[in-house]
Amino acid sequence: MSLSKLFCKKDPSSAVKRERRKEARPGELLDAALNLFVEKGFAATRAEEVAARAGVSKGTLFLYFQSKEELLKAVVRENISGRFKEWNDEFANFEGSTVDMLTYCMNIWWERVGATKASGITKLMMSEATNFPDIAAFYQQEVIEPGQSLIRRILQRGMDRDEFRKLDLDYAVFAVIAPMIFLMLAKHSSGVCARASVTLDPKKYIASQLEAILYGFSTNPEHTASPKEKK
Amino acid sequence: MSLSKLFCKKDPSSAVKRERRKEARPGELLDAALNLFVEKGFAATRAEEVAARAGVSKGTLFLYFQSKEELLKAVVRENISGRFKEWNDEFANFEGSTVDMLTYCMNIWWERVGATKASGITKLMMSEATNFPDIAAFYQQEVIEPGQSLIRRILQRGMDRDEFRKLDLDYAVFAVIAPMIFLMLAKHSSGVCARASVTLDPKKYIASQLEAILYGFSTNPEHTASPKEKK
Amino acid sequence: MSLSKLFCKKDPSSAVKRERRKEARPGELLDAALNLFVEKGFAATRAEEVAARAGVSKGTLFLYFQSKEELLKAVVRENISGRFKEWNDEFANFEGSTVDMLTYCMNIWWERVGATKASGITKLMMSEATNFPDIAAFYQQEVIEPGQSLIRRILQRGMDRDEFRKLDLDYAVFAVIAPMIFLMLAKHSSGVCARASVTLDPKKYIASQLEAILYGFSTNPEHTASPKEKK
């Protein structure tokens, strides 16, 4: 932004460093906040800790965010940013089998969301949703709806092309979503979801879940109709 | 005071009330605490609120529980009584197909845990595990381990009897567990897991997941070998 | 008081025991309170502890004493009881040297007060006087005044009989009183007054102090004028 930037890309001088930092301040605070909120929970994280981890003073935090609650909201907003628009396009033009499509979808999701800090948001929302209804609604609208909708369209495509058998989409989507959520929680609440969480290989896990979802555990190849529910 | 006293040693009215209440108190408090902790989170719940919901005063809470933290521990312990022991026996002697066994397992789990307040514990643990490592360890040992172990044995049985194809158990168990966890979270973090959570029919959801897990979405009957992993 | 007492001095039956206890209740409570107040201080002693040490329930304590403060006042009153009236008589008729008189006075004081629980009262007053001005005034009037007055009369007698040199009584009395107070405090606040408090032999201590005091007070022919104060 400043002229110095145009001429001097990697100026180690303090002047530029300070300037860059000044602009980066809010971002660093959001980063620190996300990490701490996910690690310790919203209530257990003190504002001063966030400031400290971002390398600024307590007062500075409140210079950029009206309150701790606003900080949380900003953290969520910042990390959600409707990525689904671009994804929708990406998948709208997908060519190839729906099996490949679903496989690609879950893997790309892991790379772009699950493996990043953004996955912490899910845990955060899970814990704080009831305390922040407006932000939960925002999350619902920005993440849950488009995500579910995307999966739904993929499954519908599979059915339309006779790759998948007849599915009740309202429930089938969760077969895809549940493993994703599980993976994020396993990552952030290690020990509570799965003992083996530490050694759980996400890629292998996704492959394993896809296999289960797509082909099932059963060796019985004759299954076309739904099995009768047993009460 | 009342005539009834003359005739009836154990008047169930006011005379007995105080004593009966004394015995009932801890349970009432644990109930109130579980509900509030799940609803609002541990930190956001004031001790006084718990007391109020249990119909007693602040002081009474501390008459039965040393501290708010001890109350949380008691809530977890109370709701995770060794249910797994009986289940293990129940399933050790199971006769019938492993498909039926797994179906029965998930349904019975829903009835006995998922549908009860105990399911809130999972959400609670998810949020507070980092702040209470000892409780998390307890939960891990009393719930995660036995649960995973039970599922594992069922899947192994399926493989032994050639009902299931060859599975990597370390990952396959999660195909069963993830939907359960998802169901509990959907129930307690309204809107964050699934928009349709309110209308999500657990029994139908379980049936749907079982169908997916057991038989897969794919109409392709030739799938016997694992699909190639994609790096 | 009851008839049973007249016929049966040591009836071990529960009826009498309970009856005796009932009458003794207040005394047992005062005893327990004195001990605990002295040991731990007034504020740090819980009413329930007092009740427990007296072998009754919390409620019973408040049956006999309006409040914890009233209990303290009762403890002080109970243990002060103008013993000085009888002592005045005892010393009014004393025959023998004033040296013997003072020696006897301090030793008898130790036996009858210093060595008993009553000595704890002094420590109690020291700590709580400012919080209970009315009781401090009572103590002042019932203990300090008569005590000082008694010592004063003894010293005056010594001067009248030319056993002691001319003393400024306003200050000389404290030479006698200070060691007594010191002894009581050493007994109840061990470690704060004197490291050796545990092994401090009160009788030897009194003898030692008397020796110091007396042969300074004594009509030493070579010491008649006060030594000059040096600024």
Place this chain on the structure above:
Amino acid sequence: MSLSKLFCKKDPSSAVKRERRKEARPGELLDAALNLFVEKGFAATRAEEVAARAGVSKGTLFLYFQSKEELLKAVVRENISGRFKEWNDEFANFEGSTVDMLTYCMNIWWERVGATKASGITKLMMSEATNFPDIAAFYQQEVIEPGQSLIRRILQRGMDRDEFRKLDLDYAVFAVIAPMIFLMLAKHSSGVCARASVTLDPKKYIASQLEAILYGFSTNPEHTASPKEKK
């Protein structure tokens, strides 16, 4: 903001006030705490009162002291700085009679400790020793031991130089210490030690006690044998 800023880098007015106050705070708080603890006792003093007397708010107190208990510890430490080290040196090189030495010792003690607020510490310790064993141990080590040891050395010197008769030092030290303690308690527990406490002139009192003590300790040619102890 003010013009003075333009001309004067270190304006001692408002600009510096905040910083100066920061440094002064702990001292102001310790002062307030000492006074209140001595006046009302530790338990009866509310943290807020201490803050108020120091002219700050409740929260500020806890900015400087971890807890009320730590505040008490700091008060004791602050007021008992190793004064004894300098005194030891001062007395090691003393020239003159031991009578003068002891006289000087008690008078200097009064000026430097007895007359200052530090004397309140003794009363404080007396009341709270049992509740704060570690502070009591600290006090014991920092005050009682060195004090007793110093007195002991003075008396020994008197004996070595044949100014004093043979003394049992274990007990004789208390003849010097008891009046000091008495004087401090008289000062802080008005009315409980001595009715005349208000008008008691400490200098005169010390002179009076010295006279009593010295000419009992003094090598009175007519008093060589101890008087018989009476059992």
Place this chain on the structure above:
DNA sequence: GATGAATGAGGATTCATTCAT
């Protein structure tokens, strides 16, 4: 009278937030 369950005022402590510097 005796009990001990229940109460709630009171006090220590924390921490988000403000604001003078």
Place this chain on the structure above:
DNA sequence: CATGAATGAATCCTCATTCAT
């Protein structure tokens, strides 16, 4: 803009006191 000293509302917890049994 940045700081961090100061604030005080909020909350946990204690314990004297009450009162139904």
